[in-house]
Amino acid sequence: PAEQERLKQDIKTMLRRQNAVLVAHYYTDGALQDLAEETGGCVADSLEMARFGTEHPATTLVVAGVRFMGETSKILNNEKRVLMPDLAATCSLDEGCPAGLFSAYCDEHPDYTVVVYANTSAEVKARSDWVVTSGIALPIIRHLARSGEKVLWAPDRHLGQYVQKQTGAEMIYWPGSCIVHERFRAEALAEMRSRHPQAAVLVHPESPEEVVALADVVGSTTALIQAVVTLPNPEFIVATDAGIMHKMQQLAPGKVLIEAPTLGEGATCQSCARCPWMGMNSLQNLAEVLKTGKNEIVVSADLARKAAIPIRRMLDFAR
Numbered sequence: 001p002a003e004q005e006r007l008k009q010d011i012k013t014m015l016r017r018q019n020a021v022l023v024a025h026y027y028t029d030g031a032l033q034d035l036a037e038e039t040g041g042c043v044a045d046s047l048e049m050a051r052f053g054t055e056h057p058a059t060t061l062v063v064a065g066v067r068f069m070g071e072t073s074k075i076l077n078n079e080k081r082v083l084m085p086d087l088a089a090t091c092s093l094d095e096g097c098p099a100g101l102f103s104a105y106c107d108e109h110p111d112y113t114v115v116v117y118a119n120t121s122a123e124v125k126a127r128s129d130w131v132v133t134s135g136i137a138l139p140i141i142r143h144l145a146r147s148g149e150k151v152l153w154a155p156d157r158h159l160g161q162y163v164q165k166q167t168g169a170e171m172i173y174w175p176g177s178c179i180v181h182e183r184f185r186a187e188a189l190a191e192m193r194s195r196h197p198q199a200a201v202l203v204h205p206e207s208p209e210e211v212v213a214l215a216d217v218v219g220s221t222t223a224l225i226q227a228v229v230t231l232p233n234p235e236f237i238v239a240t241d242a243g244i245m246h247k248m249q250q251l252a253p254g255k256v257l258i259e260a261p262t263l264g265e266g267a268t269c270q271s272c273a274r275c276p277w278m279g280m281n282s283l284q285n286l287a288e289v290l291k292t293g294k295n296e297i298v299v300s301a302d303l304a305r306k307a308a309i310p311i312r313r314m315l316d317f318a319r
């Protein structure tokens with residue numbers, strides 16, 4: 001704890017001296033989330049993280065999350081320096097949607113409006129008409145469906161299918177999934193729920209359809225945290241990365257939070273819902289990047305200009 005305290009003090013000093021602000025995702029380590037808030041930064045879902053960077057006057061953004069979050073910040077704020085604790089922090093959705101193949105898929109379907117999830121590379125975003133996050137996907141697809149547009153959706157097929165069901169939009173899907181959320185198991189969840197009759201089930205829409213079908217609330221990380229605060233239930237079964245429980249417990253200390261069951265090593269397990277890439281962020285490597293200036297995100301001005309168009313479309317729509 002003394003070492004941790006010293007690290008935190010060092011980070012605070014470096015953030016101040018470098019006119020830098022820390023933006024963290026709800027899945028990162030609790031110490032990073034607390035530090036972001038203590039230092040005037042923010043802890044948020046991916047939609048709010050993107051917006052925060054555009055509105056904050058700091059000249060350096062330090063993004064604790066996964067690579068697409070840092071890239072989105074750089075795309076929207078190309079003149080700012082964007083650092084990340086670990087540049088190897090990727091995302092299975094981003095990895096599973098290479099720009100070349102994706103672009104060819106889009107070319108095969110020229111009459112479709114291309115909507116990509118924020119969990120993609122700058123190149124994939126640049127090939128899209130709209131970027132969405134889980135927090136804004138439903139209203140945007142509803143809007144497109146009302147205008148009679150057919151949607152080519154990538155890369156999370158579970159989120160895409162959920163959105164399709166809710167909106168009735170005509171959609172085709174890229175076959176991607178999140179390695180964390182696809183581990184949740186519906187049968188074990190139903191059984192857990194029967195043992196906790198007072199619990200509300202909270203599910204992130206990257207989860208498989210059968211898991212989403214058991215949910216009382218489906219939504220982005222921010223929406224799931226809000227549900228814990230506002231619903232009267234004394235218990236919540238949470239089907240998303242367990243890092244989210246830090247903020248849930250802070251805002252609703254009296255509520256009991258239970259991890260939804262996941263597929264384990266040959267059996268169901270209750271601690272597998274941890275994104276390995278979000279877990280790469282720590283106080284140690286955060287201090288290191290502030291000290292050395294390494295791990296700067298680079299997106300060329302031309303690519304940033306193209307990729308910013310569909311992201312800004314989303315931010316303007318969300319206003």
Ligand code: 13P
Nearest residue numbers: 045046047133134220221
């Ligand atoms: P949110 O936009 O809900 O924060 O989700 C981001 C993410 O990567 C979920 O796995």
Ligand code: SF4
Nearest residue numbers: 066091092178180275
């Ligand atoms: Fe990507 Fe899944 Fe990790 Fe979110 S939890 S960053 S979607 S791998």
